Amino acid sequence: xxxxxxxxxxxxxxxxxxxxxxxxQMGYWEPxxxxxxxxxxxxxxxxxxxxxxxxxAAAAVAGESSTxxxxxxxxxxxxxxxxxxxxxxxxxxxxxxxxxxxxxxxxDLDLFEGGSIANLTASIIGNVFGFKPLKALRxxxxxxxxxxxxxxxxxxTGIVVERERLNCYGRPLLGATVKPxxxxxxxxxxxxxxxxxxxxxxxxxxxxxxxxxxxMHWRDRFLxxxxxxxxxxxxxxxxxxxxxxxxxxxMEEMYARAEFAKSxxxxxxxxDLVIGYTAIQSMAKWARxxxxxxxxxxxxxxxxxxxxxxxxxFRVIAKWMRLAGVDHLHAGTVVGKLEGDPATTKGYYDIFRxxxxxxxxxxxxxxxxxxxxxxxxxxxxxxxxxxxQMHQLLTYLGEDVVLQFGGGxxxxxxxxxxxxxxxxxxxxxxxxxxxxGRDIWNEGEDILxxxxxxxxxxxxxxxxxxxxxxxxxxxxxxxxxxxxxVSA
Amino acid sequence: MKLRQGQFSxxxxxxxxxxxVQAQYAIDKGWxxxxxxxxxxxxxxxxxEMWGHPMFDNPDAAAVxxxxxxxxxxxxxxxxRVIAFDASPGWESVRMGFIVNRxxxxxxxxxxxxxxxxxxxxxxxxxxxxxEPEGARYA
Numbered sequence: 001x002x003x004x005x006x007x008x009x010x011x012x013x014x015x016x017x018x019x020x021x022x023x024x025q026m027g028y029w030e031p032x033x034x035x036x037x038x039x040x041x042x043x044x045x046x047x048x049x050x051x052x053x054x055x056x057a058a059a060a061v062a063g064e065s066s067t068x069x070x071x072x073x074x075x076x077x078x079x080x081x082x083x084x085x086x087x088x089x090x091x092x093x094x095x096x097x098x099x100x101x102x103x104x105x106x107x108d109l110d111l112f113e114g115g116s117i118a119n120l121t122a123s124i125i126g127n128v129f130g131f132k133p134l135k136a137l138r139x140x141x142x143x144x145x146x147x148x149x150x151x152x153x154x155x156x157t158g159i160v161v162e163r164e165r166l167n168c169y170g171r172p173l174l175g176a177t178v179k180p181x182x183x184x185x186x187x188x189x190x191x192x193x194x195x196x197x198x199x200x201x202x203x204x205x206x207x208x209x210x211x212x213x214x215x216m217h218w219r220d221r222f223l224x225x226x227x228x229x230x231x232x233x234x235x236x237x238x239x240x241x242x243x244x245x246x247x248x249x250x251m252e253e254m255y256a257r258a259e260f261a262k263s264x265x266x267x268x269x270x271x272d273l274v275i276g277y278t279a280i281q282s283m284a285k286w287a288r289x290x291x292x293x294x295x296x297x298x299x300x301x302x303x304x305x306x307x308x309x310x311x312x313x314f315r316v317i318a319k320w321m322r323l324a325g326v327d328h329l330h331a332g333t334v335v336g337k338l339e340g341d342p343a344t345t346k347g348y349y350d351i352f353r354x355x356x357x358x359x360x361x362x363x364x365x366x367x368x369x370x371x372x373x374x375x376x377x378x379x380x381x382x383x384x385x386x387x388x389q390m391h392q393l394l395t396y397l398g399e400d401v402v403l404q405f406g407g408g409x410x411x412x413x414x415x416x417x418x419x420x421x422x423x424x425x426x427x428x429x430x431x432x433x434x435x436x437g438r439d440i441w442n443e444g445e446d447i448l449x450x451x452x453x454x455x456x457x458x459x460x461x462x463x464x465x466x467x468x469x470x471x472x473x474x475x476x477x478x479x480x481x482x483x484x485x486v487s488a
Numbered sequence: 489m490k491l492r493q494g495q496f497s498x499x500x501x502x503x504x505x506x507x508x509v510q511a512q513y514a515i516d517k518g519w520x521x522x523x524x525x526x527x528x529x530x531x532x533x534x535x536x537e538m539w540g541h542p543m544f545d546n547p548d549a550a551a552v553x554x555x556x557x558x559x560x561x562x563x564x565x566x567x568x569r570v571i572a573f574d575a576s577p578g579w580e581s582v583r584m585g586f587i588v589n590r591x592x593x594x595x596x597x598x599x600x601x602x603x604x605x606x607x608x609x610x611x612x613x614x615x616x617x618x619x620e621p622e623g624a625r626y627a
Contacts, residue, residue, distance in 0.1 A: 160581050167531060169571070170495040170584035200498055223607055230611040234597040236492040239531045265611060355578045373578070424498045432496055432506075435513040454500060 006055050020071050023059035033089040035106040041143035043366045044103045047136040058088035058103035064128040083108050114151030117277040117320050136310040143367035152323040156287035156294050158375025159400050166239045171431045174201045177406035181207035186216050190224030197232030197240045199420025206245035208272050208299035226264040243270035243295045262290050270295040284325025295328035308476050318351045328378045334396045336384035341474035352377040361480035386465040387426040391444020394430050418457035425455040489596035491529050494586040504553050507588050511549035514572035519583050520544045521572050523555045525563040527625040530615045565591050565626045591626040
């Protein structure tokens with residue numbers, strides 16, 4: 001294929017004569033296009049089928065995610081079709097990955113309905129992921145213009161107001177997921193909540209699949225949990241919470257459960273990602289209207305975020321969820337049992353917590369992103385972490401994060417309260433040391449050992465879990481080294 | 489019971505030097521440090537009494553320790569905390585908060601349950617100390 005063949009056909013008669021034409025020739029490839037400030041930009045990783053030109057593949061993605069169909073249609077001429085066509089404007093080979101390309105595609109703002117993740121995603125990831133000329137396709141990142149960001153509510157509560165409501169400043173929050181996640185009765189479940197909160201955690205959490213099952217129906221769980229929350233609050237003088245999972249089969253049922261949680265005085269409710277984008281936005285609106293913190297468990301995301309060549313990057317899901325309006329979202333631990341290398345995870349955390357994300361290819365962030373004063377989301381680190389990693393967690397994840405030690409609390413040899421206390425003491429000692437100017441990365445183990453001298457539960461925790469680490473190669477690392485040679 | 493509010497309530501009580509080090513961390517971040525006290529430590533009692541204004545232009549944490557000790561002279565039988573306020577855009581709220589003084593005995597809180605229909609219980613957490621009028625609590 002020669003260079004000419006990707007040029008837009010400008011002669012209207014030729015352009016709109018019936019038949020099939022290359023997407024690039026139809027006008028979906030514009031190498032000279034300069035994206036407008038108000039354009040939505042998507043960055044796709046494309047893997048064309050053998051023999052398919054990368055530029056034509058990029059143009060096809062632009063076409064199929066905007067106005068095109070497989071053949072020329074004369075009805076295009078009834079519209080301002082040049083405006084509505086998405087424009088692929090840049091295609092770069094992926095460093096070190098033969099056969100893969102980064103395709104930059106710009107979309108006019110008028111292609112999207114304001115305030116609707118469903119509409120945005122129906123275009124961007126609607127049909128195009130099954131398109132035959134591509135072996136694989138991955139949505140790596142998006143630039144959302146301020147004009148579009150401003151059409152969304154954003155996080156119902158946000159980090160700052162969450163801290164104000166909890167009366168908790170200057171340290172990561174602590175949580176634990178109740179285990180075993182299935183099978184406990186309401187009464188037994190509340191026992192775990194009480195012990196963990198009294199011991200020093202701020203939050204406990206329902207797991208993603210704890211809804212309303214034969215062993216424990218939801219009302220029973222809510223009632224026993226709130227007894228535990230209030231008892232623990234009185235025992236410590238702190239505001240406590242438990243993420244009551246209101247995920248259910250219908251919106252009506254979710255609203256009913258959320259209302260019940262509110263009537264019992266809960267500060268937080270929880271939903272699962274699998275309820276869908278529109279349901280998430282509805283619950284975010286409900287949470288804003290009812291002064292409720294909204295926790296989102298990213299159940300199911302790894303089915304499309306984990307593989308590098310196909311799917312949607314979690315950084316894009318994070319952006320959508322910040323628009324959609326959740327307050328808490330799981331974002332990886334770096335050191336725990338679930339996927340996430342440090343550089344990529346930093347990119348996610350920045351998307352959650354910053355006012356502005358500058359381009360940072362080494363963290364997988366391809367665009368400058370302004371958040372236009374949308375509230376910040378609290379990242380949640382959960383899965384295979386324990387008190388002995390406190391210096392690493394604080395270094396990697398910072399202060400505005402919920403550290404969730406499920407097994408690392410409930411699995412403590414001397415019980416749940418001891419486990420919670422070990423985590424809280426380790427955390428406070430590490431924050432204290434960091435503020436005092438100590439090098440916690442290198443001195444972390446000494447700091448923990450010193451703190452354990454006056455806290456037997458911490459000593460026991462350090463002894464039990466001292467050798468536990470999850471050191472596996474990551475399947476989703478950034479494509480660019482820290483000093484990128486690729487220009488913007 | 490021991491009131492567990494604040495950043496460091498699970499550690500041994502802070503010394504004056506500990507207070508200085510933590511306050512200096514806040515000052516070096518550009519945050520304004522202030523001292524507050526109360527005899528009602530309810531978890532949702534947001535507004536403790538201010539021991540003067542936040543120390544906006546103070547570069548030296550020794551002044552914070554001085555104010556803590558002045559406050560102790562008058563309110564040593566109450567809870568005293570140090571908080572740090574960050575006025576930067578996108579935050580404009582408290583960044584740190586830790587307790588630096590406690591009453592000799594901490595009576596804690598009771599849970600009051602109002603039993604309603606359908607097993608619903610409305611909970612109130614009440615500080616035992618507030619059964620006495622302000623000024624007559626603790627010592």
